[in-house]
Amino acid sequence: xxxxxxxxxxxxxxxxxxxxxxxxxxxxxxxxxxxxxxxxxxxxxxxxxxxxxxxxxxxxxxxxxxxxxxxxxxxxxxxxxxxxxxxxxxxxxxxxxxxxxxxxxxxxxxxxxxxxxxx
Numbered sequence: 001x002x003x004x005x006x007x008x009x010x011x012x013x014x015x016x017x018x019x020x021x022x023x024x025x026x027x028x029x030x031x032x033x034x035x036x037x038x039x040x041x042x043x044x045x046x047x048x049x050x051x052x053x054x055x056x057x058x059x060x061x062x063x064x065x066x067x068x069x070x071x072x073x074x075x076x077x078x079x080x081x082x083x084x085x086x087x088x089x090x091x092x093x094x095x096x097x098x099x100x101x102x103x104x105x106x107x108x109x110x111x112x113x114x115x116x117x118x119x
Contacts, residue, residue, distance in 0.1 A: 001026045001054075003070040004085065006040065011064055013038065013047060024057045025075075025082050032057045035083040043116045045083040077106065088114055 002025045010018035013036060021037040023045065034057045035045035051057040058070075076082050080089045087106035091099045091113070105114035 002073050002075055002082075004073065005061065005065045005070050006068065007061065007064045008066045009064070011061070017046070022061055023083060023085075024054060024070075026054050027082075033082065034060070041117070043084055043086065043088070044081065048083065080106075088116075 002023060004021060004023035006021050007019065010020055013019045017038045019036045019038060020040040021042065023035040023037075025033045025035065027033065032051040032054050034049045034051065036047040036049075037044075038046040073085060076084070077087050077089075079094050080087050088103050089106075089111075091102040091104050103114040103116060104111040106112075
């Protein structure tokens with residue numbers, strides 16, 4: 001199960017960066033991960049954290065969400081990035097030869113090279 005939300009106002013992440021969007025991803029048997037995005041349009045998260053359960057992960061931002069609230073989305077496809085809303089994977093990962101920093105996106109049933117926009 002995954003859900004993401006935009007924040008009403010930027011939320012301090014550290015001394016220099018703000019968070020604009022968060023995603024919570026529950027992985028049965030593993031735990032719950034919260035992904036933090038330092039740009040409203042970010043494709044990949046910048047930071048993440050771990051929680052024992054969804055309720056704990058949700059509490060931190062419950063009062064910070066914009067009017068849309070939590071938006072439910074499907075779990076990532078096998079081999080795809082957990083923190084990415086789009087079906088994106090590291091190129092070559094499916095063959096055991098990952099090309100870190102190079103990505104593919106699934107469109108119309110086919111994998112295509114994907115170059116993420118630069119923030």
